[in-house]
Amino acid sequence: MKKMKVNIEGLDVCIYEWGSQRNPTVLLLHGLTNNALGFNEIADRLQDHFHLFAIDLPGHGETQPFNEEKNYSFQFLTEWLEKVRFELSNQPVYLIGHSWGAALALHFSSRFSEMVNGVVMIDGGYLLFEEDPSITLEEFLKQMSQWITESYYSTIEEYEKKKKEEIGRWSHELEQMVHRDMKEVVGGVAMKVSGNTVRAIGKSLYLESCRDVFHQVQAPIFLIRATLPEDGETIRRQAAARMQEELGTHCKVSAIPETGHVLHWQRPEETIKKIKQWLEEKVNEKIYTQAPE
Template sequence: MADGQNRLVQVSDLRLNVTEWGGADNPPLILLHGLASSSHMFDLVAPELAADYHVIAFDQRGHGLSDKPTTGYDFETVASDLDKLVEVLGLADKPFHLAGHSWGASTALYYAATRPERVQKVILIDGGLRPVTEGFKSVEEMAPPQHQNWPIADVKHMIREDWFGWAYRPELEALALSIYDLSNPNDVQPYLKLAQHMQIAQALWDFRAADYFSRVHAPVLAVLGIERGETPSASLQEYVAAAQTSLKQFEVFWMPETIHDIPWHRPHELVTIMRNFLES
């Protein structure tokens, strides 16, 4: 993590793996990763943002090097984790910017709606608006593939061919591997266990962003990726229109020719977009 200060932070009965960039006197910007990901999602954007912001990214409960309790993966408990973290970091009386990717975007929106006084601006990176029910027939379909005796060579092949495909760059491999426990190279497993994964999947299945729009006071930016050769679906455009109608201040930036993991695929452009919004 370039220039980041990494440590385990005790947050009530939970230890969270936290990395900070930039000066503590800078405006705080907290970054929330997605389901089955890790704080490494922001390795390529945080150092650039650190010139002007106190950037904070952490492995959410169950993920990465943070503790992995068996329960507590609903939105309110996850939001409470963030409450406790900002208190430990000395930010309890200091409103902050909040950005999230994928599930992290949904969490950011939930947090901004339920704690409006704490959030200055919100950035939703390819998530947070459209219900997952649009892409899956059941919550069971959201289960990740299960592997036994999965050798690291096969994991790397999957990352190269299936995960990134046309967007692959060699430096992305190590970032993608960060979501896995590599202690046994002949049996690689994700840090997030299946039972916890499915608790988050259920929370996402039940989540409707529109239920929270009226309670969000902060300006919101959605950065939405468009896969190569595709156009935004009619349903996604409908949810964007609903956000434009219901949120007090809402902007959308469509990023063509990108994959879901925008912070890895298009980090420099994402930083520019984020800066323009945060500084406006």
């Protein structure tokens, strides 16, 4: 694993790199309040076959936030990500995104289809706000603010304990990730990402539905979804089926039993196996279709 900084229009973007330039390039996009090392375990296992870059997205990890709320819109953020991609690779890439990162990957694919070979969406980009009209934008942003306000802990060990309970397992890689999520404040630790950043991203997720861009997506899509909590399973099944119907035959969906929203941390072996198999299938298909007759 190698750490680097890339300057994009005055913003220093922190990126971690694994693997060889000889292999297909994969960009890794983390979820809201997380950071690039959320993909540490996945990248470590894929680095013999792929050239991987995990990006600290704006306002997360060691990448500073945007100055304006509007820059977190998918309209702007996809253009920003294309500039990052251009710095890292002169060829089309594969994308793996979790949660917000999955939604970003899908929006990017809809706008820059010629630069995308395929997208893996880890439990994100398919559950849509319009399916629950009872949640208003104002109420949603209030919930987001409360989430950040309540994310204060007296020690980093206290936060570690919470994450261990949420994930159900622990590793050195998860510990590294968790420490990069937090910052020291008076009396303890708090989320590194600001309330303004979280609300700006929440607003874009609410107002810019992934469903609105399904018809523009041409790259193959692989959704790996959660199955817990059980009372949300009917909605998850319906949403995944609807996405698959709208995207067509190039969309695959797989559910991992007994997993929640952070399934790639809860069941890394199974998640990595599914991702590796799908990526290798797509690489082989691309080689086959480009081979001379």
